[in-house]
Amino acid sequence: MCEIVICFIMSLSVGILIFLLGLFWPVIPKSYRQFILRRFWGRGVLGKDFVVCYGAFLDSRVTEGKGDELRYVKRYHDGRIFKFRGPWGNVVADAEIRSASYIINTLSKYRKKAVPVIDDTTAFENLNRTFVSLGSSSSNQTTQLILREPNNEFLDFGQEENTFFILDKKSGKRFVGFQEPVRKDYGMVLRIPNLRFPGDLFFVCAGLGEWGTSGAAWYLTAKWLDLKAEFGNAAFGLVVEVELGSDQSARRVFP
Numbered sequence: 001m002c003e004i005v006i007c008f009i010m011s012l013s014v015g016i017l018i019f020l021l022g023l024f025w026p027v028i029p030k031s032y033r034q035f036i037l038r039r040f041w042g043r044g045v046l047g048k049d050f051v052v053c054y055g056a057f058l059d060s061r062v063t064e065g066k067g068d069e070l071r072y073v074k075r076y077h078d079g080r081i082f083k084f085r086g087p088w089g090n091v092v093a094d095a096e097i098r099s100a101s102y103i104i105n106t107l108s109k110y111r112k113k114a115v116p117v118i119d120d121t122t123a124f125e126n127l128n129r130t131f132v133s134l135g136s137s138s139s140n141q142t143t144q145l146i147l148r149e150p151n152n153e154f155l156d157f158g159q160e161e162n163t164f165f166i167l168d169k170k171s172g173k174r175f176v177g178f179q180e181p182v183r184k185d186y187g188m189v190l191r192i193p194n195l196r197f198p199g200d201l202f203f204v205c206a207g208l209g210e211w212g213t214s215g216a217a218w219y220l221t222a223k224w225l226d227l228k229a230e231f232g233n234a235a236f237g238l239v240v241e242v243e244l245g246s247d248q249s250a251r252r253v254f255p
Contacts, residue, residue, distance in 0.1 A: 154237025
């Protein structure tokens with residue numbers, strides 16, 4: 001009984017702290033708000049040493065030496081369809097554009113300069129900064145690097161035959177998406193220290209599918225003050241469940 005009372009008091013205290021922080025956030029002195037930002041988002045959050053990193057990939061038809069054909073289709077609202085060759089360079093998924101917009105919109109109000117957004121190949125060249133890496137390790141090599149870090153004791157992606165899942169590394173619990181009767185996506189939000197450069201951090205927002213990625217990014221930006229109150233400066237990994245087609249449906253299901 002004593003343990004139950006203690007847990008209740010602790011939960012109530014955290015809830016009150018989150019409520020008060022959200023209530024008074026607009027009137028908290030700017031210097032203290034910046035202090036809280038740095039504590040959660042890393043020392044470079046207000047400068048150039050903070051980047052959003054997306055996974056860039058090439059059209060296989062271009063890499064195979066084709067590409068002269070009309071590879072892409074544009075559909076207009078009035079029914080018109082245009083075919084065109086499209087980009088010869090990197091292609092970016094809609095989900096990662098949505099994800100980047102959540103990070104930018106959340107942090108730009110505190111920054112004087114725009115939030116840098118770069119592709120994973122460029123990001124890989126300089127690890128001396130804080131990253132928010134978007135997309136899974138199959139599409140983003142920075143995510144692959146982060147998930148392999150020795151201090152990632154939390155989450156990873158796994159595969160058995162044709163089944164893909166998010167894996168809790170401690171318990172072995174699996175989160176398999178797109179299962180009937182109600183098909184849903186799953187995404188991970190991971191925050192660990194950048195061991196090579198103390199003071200910087202690695203964030204990952206990645207899903208089994210596109211909505212898992214963008215739902216995870218929305219959850220991180222919408223709930224970061226709650227996460228700061230819950231985890232402080234500690235590393236964490238959590239899983240969100242996302243209804244297909246709605247980032248704002250993301251809800252935490254683990255832990």
